[in-house]
Amino acid sequence: MRKPIIAGNWKMYKTLSEAVDFVEQVKSQVPANDKVEAVVCAPALFLPTLVEAAKGTDLAIGAQNMHFETEGAFTGEISPTQLADIHVQYVVLGHSERREYFNETDEAVNKKAHAAFAHNLVPIICVGETLEEREAGQTVSKVSSQVKAAIKDLSSEQVAQAVIAYEPIWAIGTGKTATAADANEVCGEVRHAIAEEIGAEVAEKTRIQYGGSVKPANVEELLSMEHIDGALVGGASLEVDSYLKLLEAGANA
């Protein structure tokens, strides 16, 4: 049985006071951690304050990116050591916005995944196809190759702990959600790619999220699907009520 994981990805939204206000409102209402894993991936600037605000609760705080080196002359970057030092627990890697606007490659995502595990951070590794790739019938090959590249040379234990987020790029922030059946089919292909790379037993343990215009109105159906173990949510994770509804759906899935 895979525990559902609902992760909000705030992207470059909110001020510090808005972020703290959100955590203060949400933290006492988060469902028990044995039912659902609740995560908020916030802008780096807010992380120490939010980790402190959420301390002792079932709300976990994640980062949205990091460098793969432990330290070095990389102006503007944040290291896995620095995230671990302030007790951040999760890190989003290879989001399509980072791949598109910041030239993040499959190779870099793989290095970051290794670095995350070396520092006890759980990576949420994003994969997904563009609309052109979908229309050209390349969804499965694109997503499978991204998954295999991202988990290359990780141990079985690490892959079992990793979270893969399938996010079709055409569904992000557009209001267009993949149908639950389509999302499930591709998440099943993600599991198949993991099985091919490292083994079926491990693939059964890895949690696979769907992301792309997930909201309270569609989350239950998505989470009811065999291969969808959670959601990575942008817009609908920004409001307290909406985020709590997503968590509730996760706890009941």
Ligand SMILES: O=C[C@H](O)COP(=O)(O)O
């Ligand atoms: O990381 C989250 C995704 O990019 C989805 O964003 P969205 O829920 O606003 O479509």
